[in-house]
Structures are given as structure tokens and as C-alpha cells.
Amino acid sequence: MKIDMTVNGDARSADVEARTLLVHYLRDDLGLTGTNVGCDTSSCGACTIHIDGESVKSCTMLAAQARDTEVTTIEGMADASGELHPMQEAFRQCHGLQCGYCTPGMVMAATSLLKENPSPSEAEVREGLEGNLCRCTGYHNIVKAVMTAAGGA
Amino acid sequence: MIPASFDYVEADSADAAIAALAEHGDEAKLLAGGHSLIPLMKFRLAAPSVLVDIGRLSDLSYINDGGDHIAIGALTRHSAIETSDLLTTNAPILAHVAGQVGDPSVRHRGTLGGSLAHGDPASDLPAALLALGGTLVAKGPNGEREIAITDFFTGFLETALAADELLTEIRVPKVPGAGWSYQKFNRRAQDWAIVGAAAVANGSTNVALVNMGPAPMRATAVEQALAGGASSADAAAVAAEGASPPEDLNGDAEYRTHLAQVLVGRALDEALG
Numbered sequence: 001m002k003i004d005m006t007v008n009g010d011a012r013s014a015d016v017e018a019r020t021l022l023v024h025y026l027r028d029d030l031g032l033t034g035t036n037v038g039c040d041t042s043s044c045g046a047c048t049i050h051i052d053g054e055s056v057k058s059c060t061m062l063a064a065q066a067r068d069t070e071v072t073t074i075e076g077m078a079d080a081s082g083e084l085h086p087m088q089e090a091f092r093q094c095h096g097l098q099c100g101y102c103t104p105g106m107v108m109a110a111t112s113l114l115k116e117n118p119s120p121s122e123a124e125v126r127e128g129l130e131g132n133l134c135r136c137t138g139y140h141n142i143v144k145a146v147m148t149a150a151g152g153a
Numbered sequence: 154m155i156p157a158s159f160d161y162v163e164a165d166s167a168d169a170a171i172a173a174l175a176e177h178g179d180e181a182k183l184l185a186g187g188h189s190l191i192p193l194m195k196f197r198l199a200a201p202s203v204l205v206d207i208g209r210l211s212d213l214s215y216i217n218d219g220g221d222h223i224a225i226g227a228l229t230r231h232s233a234i235e236t237s238d239l240l241t242t243n244a245p246i247l248a249h250v251a252g253q254v255g256d257p258s259v260r261h262r263g264t265l266g267g268s269l270a271h272g273d274p275a276s277d278l279p280a281a282l283l284a285l286g287g288t289l290v291a292k293g294p295n296g297e298r299e300i301a302i303t304d305f306f307t308g309f310l311e312t313a314l315a316a317d318e319l320l321t322e323i324r325v326p327k328v329p330g331a332g333w334s335y336q337k338f339n340r341r342a343q344d345w346a347i348v349g350a351a352a353v354a355n356g357s358t359n360v361a362l363v364n365m366g367p368a369p370m371r372a373t374a375v376e377q378a379l380a381g382g383a384s385s386a387d388a389a390a391v392a393a394e395g396a397s398p399p400e401d402l403n404g405d406a407e408y409r410t411h412l413a414q415v416l417v418g419r420a421l422d423e424a425l426g
Contacts (some may be wrong), residue, residue, distance in 0.1 A: 001161060018161035018204070021195075030329050039194055040154050043343065046260055054232075055258040064161055065184075065208055109258060116257075130342035131256025 003067050007032070016063050023047045025063035026073060034104045038133070045132030049073050055112035057131070065077035074104035077111070087111045088150045096145030098136035105120030106132050110146045119150055128149035156194035163206045167292055167319055170207045174317040175294055177203040183319065185228055185267035186206060187274075188259055213266070213321060214257075216240060222287075226325045227266025231278075232257070234265060244325045244332040246353060250281035253335065256343045266320045269305070272312045272368065274399070279306060279369035280335060280351035282325065283361035290322040297321070306368035331355035333425035336416040340403070347403045350392070350416035352424040360420065365396040365413055372396075373415055385425060389418035 004013045008153060014029055026032045026049070038046030042060040049058045050072040077085035086090065087107050097103045099145060106129065113120065113128040120128060125146045126139070134142060154422045161182075164170035174181050182201035184190060185208055207213070213228040216237045223243055225234065234240055234251035254260055254268070254277050263312040268278045269289070282302045289300045291314055304366060305313050332354035337346045349363040350372075358379050360372040374394035378387060398409035 017158070019156045019158055019194075021191075024155070040390075041193070042188065042255075042259060045258065051261075054261040057258050060188055060259075062184075062187065062191070062263065064163075065187060065206065076395070112261075115259065128257055129257050132224065132256050 001064060003063055005069055005071055006064050007071045008073060009140070014063075018064055020063045022049075022061040022063045022066050022071075022102050023058040026058060026071070032073045036101055036104060036107075038101065043131075043133070044102070044103055045105040045129075048108040050108055050112060050134065053112070053115060055109045061074060072108075074107060077107065085111070087114070087146070089095055090145040090149035091142070094141050094145035094148055096138070096142040098134070098138040102132060102134045102136075106134070106142055110142075110149065113146070114150055120146075122147060125150075154195040156191070157200040158199055159194075159198060161206065162203060162205045164210065165209060167207075167213065168323060170205050170210070171292060171294060171317060173203070173205045174319070175206075179206055179316055183267075183270070185264045185270075186230065186262040187267075188255070188263040189267060189271040189273065191201070196337070212265075213361070219324060222324045222326050223266055225268075225325070227320045227322060228264045229266075231255075231260035231263045231265065231268075235260060240245075243327040243329050244285055246335060246351060247278075247281045247285060247325060249333075250277050250335050250351070250388065253277045253337055259343075265323055269323070270312060270314060270320050272304075272306055272308075272310045274309060274366060274368050275345040275349075275364040276369075277335070277337060277346060277349055277363065280346075280349050280361045280363045282323070283369055283371050284333070284351040284353040284359045285325045285328065286342075286353075286359055287323055287325040289320060291315075291318040291325070292321045293318040303371060306370070309367040311368070328353060328355045332424035332426070334420040335418045336417060338412055348398075348409050348412040348416055350413065350420045352420040354424040356388050358421070358424065360392075360417060362392070362396065364411055365398050365409060367397070367399075370396065372413075372417060375421075379421075385421035386418060389414050389421055392417035 036046040038044035047059040181203040213226040215226040374391040392413040393410040
């Protein structure tokens with residue numbers, strides 16, 4: 001089936017099988033491999049992207065369901081000159097990562113969280129990231145990064 | 154994991170969805186947010202040959218004041234319910250419980266109607282609705298009918314909806330001053346409830362349980378005990394009467410029976426306190 005969507009500001013069009021998951025379309029068809037597949041069961045959040053500005057888990061969505069939406073992946077967060085998004089910069093400054101596998105999903109979930117709650121408490125950040133798992137257990141600096149991006153630390 | 158092949162049909166109206174269901178019968182499944190169905194399809198526990206996508210029917214996404222009740226479109230997302238001022242004021246347990254489903258990214262996609270129609274015995278929202286005592290509206294080839302929430306869940310992943318019916322609206326009574334509580338017990342953030350207990354006290358007290366049987370249920374023994382003048386503690390002691398708790402890696406029937414008693418006790422203390 002034919003699908004059209006905007007990905008990181010670019011109009012994209014493709015002919016895919018109906019059962020194609022959005023994460024596979026992004027990774028395999030568009031080469032946007034910053035979005036990772038972790039658990040593949042919507043638990044871990046490694047595949048988190050934005051649909052129309054809201055965080056979603058792209059392993060649990062058909063590409064067809066994203067037709068005519070604005071999709072943003074981690075590759076679309078820095079600006080055209082390569083300057084990092086403030087959330088990416090905060091993760092860098094606070095060393096909010098260890099192995100890095102969960103990081104793209106963490107950045108996307110955290111950005112969506114701050115859009116809905118611009119000044120969260122530390123507890124609200126931890127609750128807000130409950131759908132994103134860091135197997136290195138590096139949560140302390142991840143939370144610190146989100147608080148820094150929010151201007152609260 | 155990738156779902157088995159299917160034909161994808163996008164419905165551009167509720168009537169078109171009902172017509173597609175009528176055409177394809179048991180082979181077809183409705184796709185709303187997909188956060189219950191797509192995981193089942195990835196595990197190949199479900200393999201519908203036709204998927205009817207209703208996810209873009211924006212006219213089924215609303216939260217309206219209906220006078221004595223709040224009317225919620227079946228495609229309203231959990232995140233919208235969680236943050237609705239109308240619900241926070243008039244049926245706060247529903248807004249609270251919507252915020253207990255999965256995690257924020259899941260709540261951006263999952264829908265109230267989808268969760269109810271899926272009929273998972275462990276999901277949170279049926280507990281709130283059973284305790285509130287709402288009405289569901291289903292639309293089929295012969296028009297609309299109303300189904301009491303207490304008649305809706307008929308078995309494991311089974312509901313009173315016919316194969317050619319679409320759940321369109323959920324109506325919950327306004328209970329702005331009622332006491333309420335939802336007690337969810339799980340071991341990890343974002344998990345399903347091992348047992349969940351909801352209570353709404355508005356004159357009489359309704360108590361509901363999830364994951365204590367093949368379908369979400371009202372704890373009628375508790376309600377009758379309270380109506381007969383029993384204390385909260387005595388009423389909570391009969392929480393598992395009539396239940397048939399499942400046994401799995403999270404706990405056996407005895408453990409769930411204990412949990413139900415403890416959680417109903419806490420729910421009653423909070424709702425009646």
C-alpha cells in the first residue's frame with residue numbers, strides 16, 4: 001500500500017506491505033537507524049519517536065497508521081547546522097548515557113514530557129520516563145539531564 | 154516480530170467500519186490505537202485477515218458534558234482522558250486510572266474504546282468504569298443500542314459486542330463529590346495489575362476488581378456486606394468471593410485472593426475515609 005508522511009521535515013512516500021511496522025519503515029526503508037528496536041513489545045521505549053510532537057513507540061504502530069503525520073526521529077532533533085537540540089545537549093553535558101542504546105528513545109520521550117510538563121519535579125521526570133528502560137541503569141544522570149534541559153537543575 | 158499478512162481497510166466513517174465488519178465477518182478486526190491488538194498480532198496470537206483501521210475517525214474522539222453524565226467518544230486517547238478537566242471534576246477516578254495505563258507514550262496512542270473492546274481481564278480502565286457504573290453505546294447494521302457496563306465483559310477477551318458492532322461512546326455518571334480509590338498492585342512500573350481494586354462511594358459503594366477472573370468484575374459480596382452495615386475491614390474480607398483468580402508467574406490464586414482483600418480494604422479506606 002502507498003503511504004505518505006513527513007519525516008524530519010522531508011516529505012516521504014513509499015509502497016509498503018500493510019503489516020510493515022513503523023520502526024522497520026524508518027530503519028530499513030529510510031535508513032534512520034537512530035531509532036532502535038529493543039524489547040519489540042512496547043515495554044522498553046528504545047523505539048520512541050514523535051508523531052505530531054507526541055512520543056509513541058514505533059514498534060507498536062503500523063507504518064500505515066502514521067500516514068499523513070509529522071514524524072520526528074532522533075536524527076531530526078539537531079538543527080540544520082548540526083547544533084544539538086537542548087535535550088541532546090543536556091544529555092551530553094550530564095553524561096546521561098552509558099552504552100547509549102536507550103538514549104535516542106530517552107531523548108524523544110523526555111522532549112515529549114517537557115512539552116506537556118515544562119517544569120517537572122524530579123519525581124515527575126522519573127514517572128514520565130517509566131516507559132523507557134536503561135539496562136545500564138544509568139537513570140540518575142538521565143534524570144539530571146532532563147531536569148537540566150527543563151532549567152530546574 | 155512482524156504480524157502475519159492482512160488486508161488493510163481504512164474506514165472513513167463509523168458506518169463504513171460497520172459495513173466492512175459486516176462484509177468480512179469474523180475474519181476482520183477493528184484497529185484503533187493498536188496498543189492491545191498489534192502486540193497480539195506480532196506474537197501471532199491474533200491473525201485477522203482484514204484489519205479495519207478506525208484510528209482516524211476524529212468524530213469519535215471527544216469528552217462532552219451530557220447533563221447528568223459525561224459522554225466520551227470511543228476513540229478518545231488515554232492521555233486526553235487523564236488530562237480532561239471535565240473528567241477530573243466529575244469522574245476523577247476515570248482520569249486517574251487512565252493515567253495508570255502503560256506509560257505516557259502508550260497513553261498517547263491507546264484509546265478508551267479499544268481498551269474496553271479488547272476485554273483484557275487485567276487492564277485498568279474496566280475497574281474504574283465498573284465502579285462508576287457507566288453505559289456503553291454500540292452501533293451496528295441495525296442502529297445503536299446501549300449496554301450497561303456491568304453486562305459488557307462476558308469472558309476472557311470477550312465482550313457483549315457483536316462481530317459487526319462498533320463501540321462508539323462511553324457514558325459515565327457525574328459523581329463530583331463521591332469518594333473514590335484505585336489500588337493497583339504490580340511489581341514493575343508500566344505493568345498490568347497483578348490485582349487491581351476500584352471503589353466509588355456515592356451513597357452506596359461500588360467495588361470492582363481486575364485480574365481476579367477471566368473478566369473484570371464487580372465485587373458484589375463486598376458491596377452487599379457494606380450495604381448490610383459491615384465495616385470496611387469485614388467487607389474487604391469477602392473481596393474474593395465469586396472470583397476465580399488466575400495463576401501465573403506473578404502469583405497463585407491464594408496470593409491473588411490475599412491481594413484482593415488487602416487492596417479492597419485500602420480502596421474502601423480511601424473512598425470512605
